[in-house]
Amino acid sequence: MKKSYNSLAVYIHWPFCESICPYCDFNSHIEKKINQLRWERALLKEVQYFYEKTKTHTVKTIFFGGGTPSLMPPILVNNIIDAIKKLWRTSKKLEITLEANPLGFDISRFEEFRGAGINRLSLGIQSLNDKSLMFLGRQHTRRDALIAINAGKKIFNQCSIDMIYALPNQTKDSWKKELDEIISISGNHLSLYQLTIEPGTVFFKSRINPATEHTAIQLYRQTRKTAITSGFLHYEVSSYARSGHKSKHNLTYWRGGEYIGIGPGAHGRLLERKTTIATHQIHSPDNWLQAVEKRGVGLAKARPLGAKERIEELFLLGLRITEGINRARFKQQTGHALDRVIDQKILNELINSRYLEVNKTSIRATEKGRLCINAITASIVSKKTALIN
Ligand code: SF4
Numbered sequence: 183m184k185k186s187y188n189s190l191a192v193y194i195h196w197p198f199c200e201s202i203c204p205y206c207d208f209n210s211h212i213e214k215k216i217n218q219l220r221w222e223r224a225l226l227k228e229v230q231y232f233y234e235k236t237k238t239h240t241v242k243t244i245f246f247g248g249g250t251p252s253l254m255p256p257i258l259v260n261n262i263i264d265a266i267k268k269l270w271r272t273s274k275k276l277e278i279t280l281e282a283n284p285l286g287f288d289i290s291r292f293e294e295f296r297g298a299g300i301n302r303l304s305l306g307i308q309s310l311n312d313k314s315l316m317f318l319g320r321q322h323t324r325r326d327a328l329i330a331i332n333a334g335k336k337i338f339n340q341c342s343i344d345m346i347y348a349l350p351n352q353t354k355d356s357w358k359k360e361l362d363e364i365i366s367i368s369g370n371h372l373s374l375y376q377l378t379i380e381p382g383t384v385f386f387k388s389r390i391n392p393a394t395e396h397t398a399i400q401l402y403r404q405t406r407k408t409a410i411t412s413g414f415l416h417y418e419v420s421s422y423a424r425s426g427h428k429s430k431h432n433l434t435y436w437r438g439g440e441y442i443g444i445g446p447g448a449h450g451r452l453l454e455r456k457t458t459i460a461t462h463q464i465h466s467p468d469n470w471l472q473a474v475e476k477r478g479v480g481l482a483k484a485r486p487l488g489a490k491e492r493i494e495e496l497f498l499l500g501l502r503i504t505e506g507i508n509r510a511r512f513k514q515q516t517g518h519a520l521d522r523v524i525d526q527k528i529l530n531e532l533i534n535s536r537y538l539e540v541n542k543t544s545i546r547a548t549e550k551g552r553l554c555i556n557a558i559t560a561s562i563v564s565k566k567t568a569l570i571n
Pocket residue numbers: 198199200201202203206207208210248249250283306
């Protein structure tokens with residue numbers, strides 16, 4: 183009989199950046215002197231730690247995120263990829279992504295990353311307009327961005343571009359011009375995010391106002407229409423791909439799959455005897471490093487998710503993607519049939535008001551529904567679900 187192995191995604195967090203962008207709420211830090219050898223040993227220790235827990239899994243994707251992982255020495259990236267390939271069974275079409283900033287783009291360095299095994303580049307371009315780049319606190323210019331995109335497409339099989347829109351005072355016309363240009367020079371994947379002002383960020387403290395909700399919705403619709411007309415599939419709230427180029431790694435998150443998070447502040451989801459365990463690594467880079475050196479892992483906590491919490495999480499994630507929540511997968515992940523955990527009366531109301539669509543295999547949000555996923559989840563996950571365990 184053919185054996186079946188669970189799929190696994192591996193996330194590696196590199197927490198350092200050259201400067202901190204005023205909108206950023208990621209785990210990012212400026213550190214002038216980084217002891218590369220200590221960091222390499224520590225990251226490899228966590229790779230080993232999580233391998234012991236997921237030996238029978240097949241690694242399908244690896245993602246170097248941050249921070250700015252393009253600041254990592256290529257040899258360190260190489261050694262981590264090698265270690266993963268030596269330990270786990272890996273997929274033949276292993277997707278290995280590295281997030282990169284266009285600043286100081288250096289072709290030979292990116293060729294080294296490709297040599298290390300990176301086959302997908304995710305470029306944080308954010309804007310093609312110098313004024314907007316300055317507002318966003320980015321250190322690169324439009325010129326740097328164009329050079330990086332051109333080289334990124336040549337060097338890597340897959341190249342994704344991140345852009346931010348709905349900046350204060352951004353008009354439909356100015357965003358459309360920028361979007362048309364980025365589409366004309368883009369690779370096969372676009373992540374188009376709206377600017378949000380998160381607590382704790384410099385923008386939040388300086389009381390920067392985001393675009394109004396009305397403008398944000400208008401810009402979202404315009405973005406979607408333009409990208410689709412240009413041949414992109416809209417497959418997640420902010421993600422657009424040409425056919426065959428969806429991000430497999432991110433799909434693992436949205437489909438509620440298993441992943442491990444290595445490095446400071448990284449988190450993971452592992453299935454243990456039908457319970458999903460949420461893992462969180464220590465947030466501070468220094469404390470994480472010391473913990474790994476002492477104990478072999480920088481785990482801050484690992485806790486089982488309650489049934490209701492996990493079901494809500496699967497709704498919040500699954501309604502983001504246009505394919506929706508797959509009924510069979512949901513049953514496998516939670517042990518419960520989808521119809522048993524939702525309020526049928528509210529479901530029918532949401533279908534009638536065109537927020538949701540259902541068929542034999544899935545429940546999915548419509549375009550209208552994708553604008554209010556939190557409210558849909560809060561209303562549809564039935565009160566009975568709290569009793570399930
Ligand atoms: S480069 Fe990215 S991770 Fe670093 S501060 Fe800017 S937004 Fe945050």
